[in-house]
Amino acid sequence: MTTVILAEKKDQGRKYMTYLGIKHSSTASMASGSTFLDPNTIVVSASGHLIKLQEPEYYDSTYEDRDNMSILPLIPPKFAYEVSPETKFLFYQAKKELKKADTIIIATDNDYEGGAIAFNILWLSGILSLNKHILRSYPTAMEKKAIIRQFQKERLKPIDETWRQASAAIARSRSDWLIGMNLSRLYTHELYQLGIPGNFAVGRVITATLSLICSWYEQINKFHEDPIYEMEGTIKNSNDPITLKSKVRIVGDGKRDAKQEYLRLLKQHKLLQKQMIGKVSQVESQTKKTMPPILMTKGDLYKEMKEACGWTQKKTEDTMQINYERGYQTYPRTDSGLIDEEEYDYMGNLFDQYLHAVGLDNSFKKYDMPESLKKKYITNSDGSPHLAIIPTEKVMPTPDEEKRIIEKFKALKQKAEDEKKAATNKTDKEKAEELIKKYTYVPLTKAQREMYKVVVQRSLSIFQPPYEYVSNKLVVDINNIAFSAQNTSKINDGWRAILPKSKKKKRELKKSFDYRKVFKVGQELAVTMHTSLSKTVPPKPLTITQIFYKGGLMEKAYKYVENKEYAKILRNVKGLGTSATRDAALTSLESKKYISVDKKDIITVTGNGWLINWLLKGMPVSSPVLTAKWEEEYQRIAEGKDNPNILIEATAKMITEQFNNFSENWHPEEIKAFYQKVQGKFLKTVSLGKCPQCSKGDIVFIADKKGKGKWNRYGCTNKDCNFVIWSKFLNKKFTEKDIEKLIAGKKSRLLKDVKGKSGKKFECWVKLGYDEKKKSLTPQMIFPEKKTNKYAKDFYGKYHRTD
Template sequence: MLSVIITEKPSVAKNIADALNIKKRKDGYFEGDGYIITWAFGHLLQLYDAKDYDEKMAKWNLENFPFIPSNFRYKVKSDSRNRDKEDFGAKKQLKIIYNLIKRDDISQIISACDFDREGQIIGDTIIYNLRTQKKVYRLLLNEWTPDEVLKGLRNIKLNSEMKPLQDAGISRQWADWVIGINLTSVATLKYQKGAGKALNIGRVLLPTLKIIYDRDKAIENFVPEDYFKLSATFKTKDEKEYEGTYVEDNEDKFKNKETLELIQQALANQTATISDKQVERKREYPPYLFNLSNLQGYITNKYKGWTSDKVLKVAQSLYEKKYITYPRTASVVLEESLVDKTSKVLDHVKKGLPYENEIQFTKAKRVFDNSKVESHSAIMPTYLIPKSLTRDEEIVYLAIKNRFIMQFMPVAEHEETKIMTKINNSEIKGVFISKGKVQLVEGWKKVEKVESKDTILPLVNVNEMVSIIDHKLTSHITKPPKHHSEKTLLRVMETAGKGHEDAESEEMMAAILSGFSIGTPATRAETIKKLKDVGYITVQNKNLLCTELGNKIVETFPIKELFDLEFTGRLEKTLSDIEKQKFTKQDFLNTIFEFTTNAVERIKDEQQVIINEVTREKKQIEVLGKCPLCGHGVIEGQKGFGCSNWKNGCKFVIWKNDKFLATMKKKPSKTMVKTLLKNGVVTVKGLTSKKGNKFNANMIYEKNADNEFFNWKMEFVK
């Protein structure tokens, strides 16, 4: 008897087939060695639209809301271009999967979708929608290397054991449908004038918008303040100079300029004494291993043009190619069971590095700690070394590999020196403080060539006399907070604003482990992208800013709970608690349904305010020239440049994906068509021959003698 394995994507199915040495591929699946391996393309099924339950919901009407189905149902996912049509590829693949499951020689089904909430329901909705009586198992893997696949298949679990994860996934999906459908519809009807894009309202979307709004307002309302600093330059008895800053009552920034002016005057003709000297050797540990949010923050901050969404896509590609472990993780440490595997991976990835002999495997608590792992361990490389990567993949892979190697390099060490210089004048209460730093051990900083700037102070002793050779009073202005970047926004989302200042704080770790967050590692990038797409935020350089529409949503939309980080964080924590069987799916959904019902009624009772007016400009159709067949205007369409008289049967068209031009790696442009229609001939530059050489040619588009179709003729330009 055979087992059917269902994966989330074709690439993962190929990884499992490779591990099992199955070469036989058929339409929609692999078969061999006791297994049939088939695949989804992410979600093949989606929840019904409101109108699928009740045809009156096809038209939005305030009276029809709130709308909460008594029984949630699934259908084949919609075509991305036409929501009223089923996606052809999804429908075909579902039919293949169902036919395989129904085969008499199939004894069991194994879901091998990603080991997370979303992966669980992708597999479960496909399998249980068929209502099969065959046993269902779960393959739970953190990476797709051959060793792990074979080990995983020997240790499959009954899928029924994954019920809490399924409950959490279903709860998230149904809750977001109910909140999104109801509040988006009602908000659009209440606050938007004119037909067009809806006003998107979402459980994760709005609190994320509010984080950006609050920072924008803090900058807008910031009132700069003047402050002053006093510095002095001292000379030791052996002619060495150093600088210090005046500090009084632990404060070196003074609002009152006169205070410092009096001290400055009192420095005249004075000497000073070294009142104290502290020298401390400090250890600097490497930053923790990456979780997804930290990886996204690191890459978007370091490289221009990168977004969180792009980092996730590239990391997902590396994961599916077996080069890194599961990327959608919130953990920054590894499970203790991975000690041997990690040692093996380290032996592979360190080979050939100039500091290879400094890389030593150790079972450190900063790296291996079960108490700080939530569902998945941190991201690390696998033992498979990539032979070829795209430039983008190289950037992400190298960041992950380097961060991994750093954990097993010597701890960096530096020496910090602090000198207190007291003026020999009893009227001056404070002291001048000088700080120096010298790097002693480079350690893990070698991996990414982290520069450490040394500030070297002269060798002095306590009670030693020094002379004052210069002093200056400088004025400064307090600076406003900085706009959020994707890096700082992800940090706030990760803990719903708790402990986000320090990436390694215990408070932050506790928030992550409890699931108290806005969204999940898998969805945060998508949320930021959606905020841009719906026009609530915009990007300037790396800064995220609210648009006028975004500001109006925050200021006008009355359901303030949806902007509250605490409220959203608690909802996300409840989903995490459902996974841990501390809360039930039904109780969570009842809470969501009640909240949505109350929210809809509150919006209905609000005053009518227009926060978005959609005006449609009539699109001006540009005539590119006269049709050579009938003389009517030729215009640009979605797929080609054709005659505007096509309804009456004129067949003149130049297709945008013209096959003849495509053989020379060229597509017709608007300018090219204009010239052709005007002159009957057009010079096309930069054509590519079969051998890859570039050339120019004169092109003529001639009508066939025996029908109304056209063909290209080409004359080489000398």
């Protein structure tokens, strides 16, 4: 009997091999051996999607002409696939090994896409027609105990649900392909004809997300500062005066006279006197308890790292993936804050070890939560693919412990290197090389430790007692209007004490005041009346974190949908996209130059972004409603209630209608005028100044995403200009003030401790100068004059001036 395990990625596959006890090389994508599953167990790896939808020219060579709009829309009668050229070896290797199997275990990532990756491989390789016994395994973490647990017999599930989910994912990918392939070509071509170049991609999630972002900034652009009038009262007290708030409140809207309306309201309720008598209608003091929130989703971790460490979304995304791959944290791409019973148990057992790992030894004692309250945090679904981000059973070593590990591995690696030198045959040499790779230890980074500490603290909050506080309330009736005051004081920090400390300063609770000690129901009080005047505040510019986190813009897309039925669907599915597709949507918006993101993660919509949003406004593809409809159909497909072709046919119909109505909505002069206006505004927002070389373009910051910031630069918006200043100058980084000085023809600040190629340190200014070889202005160093002594000793030891 043979059991074949299909992994989604090579590093995932090698983890399976290692912890199931299968010997393998450090670069293996396939290996076999005896395991508790089967004496002959084979692990074979994919590399994400090994097959992809064919390009348009596959269906007809005429589609190679990207400027021929008359042949669009393209709606293939049958979708064709091809094996990606760069992954052909992996596909055919998987096909060969899967054919040997009596039992196949799909162990790809625990989401719909993971199921689709496996289904496509088995379908295109002909395995599905062979009636193999196929089971599903859901990975939760890349460490030994979790991996062994996921392959236990009772954890393995029938494949039917995964294949239905895969069918839904495939239908969605085909529908997305139809939208992108047709509408992106159409708008890119037609705008280019108007002299507006760019890649004007259209897609269900990215276009709807862009629409939400633009709506946010439209609120800022349209914002009008208005007054807020609110009636308050003050009661004298032996300690501090008590301020009473009321619902007698008017907020201006720019259309009406708010002050006059407020005065009419005061007259109506007879609240015009400076001193009035009120009667106490309610006075109470309650001791309350709250339990910690459910654990972290991917969006929550973005928010936590932003608040605790000031991290960008990109840094958080990269670090959570590294900690997952190294086995310290569970699967990161999750939208669930729940855990299973086994995870709850092991976290409780490892409570003190986790505290030790993050330097909080003996700081907290474990609290056993009552069974009735645990239900809030634990899912009853056995082997659920939707679980929160928590630390795994592999506890991260402390810095001191890691030093000992490094020393141990260094000695073992040296021994292996000696064995390699002494090897007399190929087999011994290869064995030694494997040991060298095995004992090459990569030290943990500061970022990994910082994130791990946040994850540990947030996760262990469910093993801490409730937060207890006292809530005091006083209500005074004046002419049948309730005026109230409240204050809160803590009794016990409980679970709040273990949470990561935020960089933001939190308001401290004022000293508690138990109103029952001074006031009684029915008591009459003298109240001094006064008006509180404030102003409305505009929304702040959007950050990447606000897009992603729980309660962020994409999750709350339902607020922008008027149809209650579709708004409810969007609310139930937690908005636009998933934790994985939201990342992809934002990356795509930035790569297509619809938005720019600065160093503080603040989003700015570009001219191209405003233009495509304006052109698609009111169309189905730009509305979250389309996603709501898709999600409804998507769920029905996953449940086996609908045929996937229904979604594809509806998408094809929508695209055809958009092509049929295109010409009547296309007004070239109006489009060009709108683009000039929005592009001009965008450049004013991000420009550091005019280009000193061509004088036509503006100098803007250009982030390097592929190299993770290595090639960040300041460049010219004029595509014909080659002017560039790299952010990094030797071992130093230019600030925006430096760049502003340079492009204005001035010197930068004095750069100290600049390290040259020889390793020597020096000081210099930088100023732009013309480089004949590069035919461009480039940064050139200016060195301070060396200080010389104005006096020197003569032969007799007397000092004389040298100048």
